[in-house]
Amino acid sequence: MTSALIQTIYSGLVLGSIYALMSVGLTLVFGALRVLNLAHGALMMMGAYVSWLTAEWLGFPAFLGLPVSFLVMMLVGFAMYRLMIGPMMDKPNGETNVFIATSGLALVAESFALLVFGPRNQPQPFAMGGSFHVLGVTVSYQDILILLVAGAALILMDRFLTHSRSGMAIRATAQQPDAAQLMGIRHDHIFLLVLGLSSGLAALSGVLLSSIYFIAPTFGFHPMMKSFIICIFGGLGNIRGTLYAAFIIGITESVVSLYLGVRYALPVMFGMIIIVLIFRPAGLFGQREVVRL
Amino acid sequence: MSAPLLVLDGVCSGYDDTMVLQGVSLEVPEGKVISVLGPNGHGKSTLLRTISGLLRLRGGSIHFDGQQIDRWRVDQIVGAGIVHIPQGDLVFPQMTVKENLYLGAYLADAHKRRGAQLEHVYRLFPRLKEREGQVASTLSGGERRMLALGRGLMSRARLLMIDEPSLGLAPLITEEIYDNIRGLKEEGYAILLVEENPERVLETADHIHLIDHGSVVWQGSARELEADDSTLSTYLGA
Numbered sequence: 001m002t003s004a005l006i007q008t009i010y011s012g013l014v015l016g017s018i019y020a021l022m023s024v025g026l027t028l029v030f031g032a033l034r035v036l037n038l039a040h041g042a043l044m045m046m047g048a049y050v051s052w053l054t055a056e057w058l059g060f061p062a063f064l065g066l067p068v069s070f071l072v073m074m075l076v077g078f079a080m081y082r083l084m085i086g087p088m089m090d091k092p093n094g095e096t097n098v099f100i101a102t103s104g105l106a107l108v109a110e111s112f113a114l115l116v117f118g119p120r121n122q123p124q125p126f127a128m129g130g131s132f133h134v135l136g137v138t139v140s141y142q143d144i145l146i147l148l149v150a151g152a153a154l155i156l157m158d159r160f161l162t163h164s165r166s167g168m169a170i171r172a173t174a175q176q177p178d179a180a181q182l183m184g185i186r187h188d189h190i191f192l193l194v195l196g197l198s199s200g201l202a203a204l205s206g207v208l209l210s211s212i213y214f215i216a217p218t219f220g221f222h223p224m225m226k227s228f229i230i231c232i233f234g235g236l237g238n239i240r241g242t243l244y245a246a247f248i249i250g251i252t253e254s255v256v257s258l259y260l261g262v263r264y265a266l267p268v269m270f271g272m273i274i275i276v277l278i279f280r281p282a283g284l285f286g287q288r289e290v291v292r293l
Numbered sequence: 294m295s296a297p298l299l300v301l302d303g304v305c306s307g308y309d310d311t312m313v314l315q316g317v318s319l320e321v322p323e324g325k326v327i328s329v330l331g332p333n334g335h336g337k338s339t340l341l342r343t344i345s346g347l348l349r350l351r352g353g354s355i356h357f358d359g360q361q362i363d364r365w366r367v368d369q370i371v372g373a374g375i376v377h378i379p380q381g382d383l384v385f386p387q388m389t390v391k392e393n394l395y396l397g398a399y400l401a402d403a404h405k406r407r408g409a410q411l412e413h414v415y416r417l418f419p420r421l422k423e424r425e426g427q428v429a430s431t432l433s434g435g436e437r438r439m440l441a442l443g444r445g446l447m448s449r450a451r452l453l454m455i456d457e458p459s460l461g462l463a464p465l466i467t468e469e470i471y472d473n474i475r476g477l478k479e480e481g482y483a484i485l486l487v488e489e490n491p492e493r494v495l496e497t498a499d500h501i502h503l504i505d506h507g508s509v510v511w512q513g514s515a516r517e518l519e520a521d522d523s524t525l526s527t528y529l530g531a
Contacts, residue, residue: 165404172385172396179383182345184371184400184448 003136008254014143016250017150018208022223023230023242024157025201031174031237032194035085035095038103040202041224042110045217047073047203048124048210049113055125062125066149069203077199080105081192089191106221113217121214126207146208153204154243157197161239170194174237225266226253229273234285241285248284297322298358298483299344299375299452305352306343313339315507316353321452326474326484328498330491331528336507337487338380341454344485345377346370357452372400374451380460380487382441386430390421393429393440397447407447414443417476435466442473453477454485459493471497495519503528 022044029037050072051065060068084105088097131140161167172180173190181187209223230249234241252272253265260268276284297320307313313336321327331337342348344355346367355363362370385393394414398407415422418439424432429440438458445453458474459467475497478484488494494501495515503511503524511524518524 165399168388168392168396169399171388172399175385175387176383178347179379179385180396181347181367182371182377182379182383183396183444184368185396186366186368 004258005255006135007137008258009251010137010139010143012251012254013247014146014212014250015253016247017147017154018205019223019226019230019250020243020246021150021153021201021208022205023227023234023246024154024239025198025205026224026227027231027234027237027239027242028170028194028201029198030231031239032170033085033089033098033191035089035098036102036228037085037195037198038099038224039080039106039109040198040227041220041222042106043073043076043199043202043220044206044209044223045113045215045220046076046109047199047206048215048219049117049122050203051124051126051207051210052122052215062127065124065126066204066207069207070200073203074196074200077196078192080199081195085195086188086191110217110221117215117217119217121216124207124211124215127211142211146211149204149208153201157201158239166193222266226269229269232273233276233283235283238283238285241283244285245283295323296356296359299485300356301344301353302356303353304340304343304350304355306339306348306350308339308348312351313507314343317504317507317509318353319502319509319512321483321485323483324478324481325499326478326486326494326497328486328488328494328501329504330488330494330501331504333489335504337489337504338456339507340504341377341379341456341485341487344370344454345375347377368400371448372402374449375454376445376448376450376452377454378441378445378456378458380456382437384429384432384437384440384444387428389426389428390424390432390440391426393444394421394447397444400448403448410447414446417446417473417480418443434462435469438462438466438470439473442470442477446477450482452483452485454487456487457489458486459488459490467493491518491525 026040047069050069054060054065054068055062088094128141131138169185230245234245256265256268299321301319303316350363398404421443458470501518502509
């Protein structure tokens with residue numbers, strides 16, 4: 001009984017670290033651009049396939065899948081901003097148009113993946129076999145790898161945002177866009193950088209998540225829905241809050257799956273978010289008004 | 294005599310389909326404090342937003358230091374030395390005083406000399422040094438105003454455009470801020486000062502423009518304005 005619970009909480013932590021990666025990417029875009037990127041799940045999916053292609057198709061060692069996927073998807077993020085989001089943001093109703101356009105892009109990307117890779121699930125080559133036991137809990141090497149990669153990426157991201165000149169400019173733009181411009185910060189440069197980083201983080205989370213499940217053309221959709229719940233839970237645009245929320249949701253998902261069954265995980269989460277939003281409209285960790293990076 | 298630092302000629306500007314400024318002309322010479330007075334909603338902030346490039350010019354021209362700048366991007370205008378200290382301060386609320394100040398020196402040129410510039414700002418505003426590690430949203434109104442001024446000074450400013458420095462402050466604090474502004478004039482900065490309340494600027498401004506419905510309706514020295522009862526009562530209700 002206890003060991004089952006410990007095992008569950010532990011899997012919740014592993015899941016939570018992946019959710020944190022994908023949600024921070026999503027909340028970063030919302031914080032800086034004030035738009036929701038509905039292609040985030042498709043970017044995760046593409047990232048997972050890039051890693052697969054790197055190993056299976058190009059024949060590179062499997063561990064290269066992760067960095068290659070990060071870099072390739074960062075470029076995809078840049079292109080997405082330059083060709084689609086950027087031009088839309090300058091026009092009236094830009095936010096709504098981006099919302100619709102990104103969900104359209106997600107559909108196109110998913111259909112394209114279905115056409116190229118087929119509906120069959122693929123295993124993620126970026127994975128390690130084997131496990132060991134500790135305190136009655138089975139720990140796989142893959143879980144350790146996930147925790148290390150996610151932890152390192154989140155710490156680097158935090159350092160970047162709090163200490164580098166570009167990271168400060170991103171936070172400034174999120175907190176006070178007009179004042180940021182008056183400091184000489186160019187919105188278009190910041191938005192481009194944010195889309196690139198966010199897509200890179202989506203790729204990392206896509207690779208990691210598919211390593212414990214599988215890769216398929218639409219496998220990014222449900223995680224993206226969870227990501228939205230996490231972002232709202234933590235206060236949209238609030239990075240620290242999003243991190244806490246990711247682990248709360250990851251552990252909740254594991255515990256609910258254990259005691260009630262997997263199919264109740266998403267309904268319970270939506271139930272939680274409805275309750276949180278009734279009593280704390282800015283999210284569990286949100287402050288009263290708009291909370292930014 | 295050399296040309297004034299900033300020259301506005303027939304500036305028209307506005308939002309979407311509303312024209313707010315209808316041909317404003319004024320000049321800011323080097324080292325002087327020029328004030329723009331007028332009731333709220335008559336284009337004072339729009340004027341500053343147009344000069345700093347946040348709003349597109351619809352007509353007329355803007356020259357700074359002999360160059361036409363009205364097609365430049367905001368970052369180029371800041372880089373040239375025009376600093377806009379916006380109404381309501383717009384400090385970065387979740388960042389510390391020091392982080393706010395460093396962001397004032399964001400552009401490459403200023404970034405290189407930010408250490409020395411920070412010392413300079415701390416000398417002018419010792420209170421900011423005391424509050425260095427404090428998050429901006431927890432500052433008092435007067436301290437926030439000082440932070441907005443200090444942040445503006447972190448870049449290589451030559452012209453400071455200050456939008457309603459007395460807004461929302463107690464009279465005593467306003468007095469302190471105006472002492473600071475006079476100090477900045479002595480430092481050699483040219484200042485374009487926007488206010489709603491004429492009493493504030495009378496002892497500070499070298500020249501005053503009154504704006505009403507988007508155009509300049511009166512201009513002269515502080516002494517001339519004080520002597521002109523009808524102008525004061527018509528436009529400023531004083």
